[in-house]
Amino acid sequence: MVYEKRVSKALVLENNTAEDVARAMIESGLQKEPFYIFDMDKAYQFIQHFRKMMPRIKMFYAVKSNDSCMMLKLAAALGVGFDCASPGEIYRILKLK
Structure with missing residues (x-):
């Protein structure tokens, strides 16, 4: 089961990987529009690593x-x-x- 919290039109992942969410959305058949998923923690880590x-x-x-x-x-x-x-x-x- 994917647990989520809606923030605007974004999904905030709580204890789920991006892969888990993508799989759940696709398998549910409820998602008719294209979507993308990105990991805010990884974005944060990348920015910090780049700066370092x-x-x-x-x-x-x-x-x-x-x-x-x-x-x-x-x-x-x-x-x-x-x-x-x-x-x-x-x-x-x-x-x-």
Whole structure:
């Protein structure tokens, strides 16, 4: 069984792997729309690892790669800059504040 907590349109995994959630969503037959799953803990760990390995490099996150509000808030909280390719992406980042 997949236990979840809905936050906006995102699912927050609690004691489940991304693979478990994907499998459960597919097998349920209830998910008709495309979806993606990402692991916020791994994103956090990657950012921290990148900073440790390249401390003088300023990291920028391409908003078009995943504009999930949760991912953008994580990046902003960790001081990551943003690579915006459109006025809409700029607006999305400014809305985070």
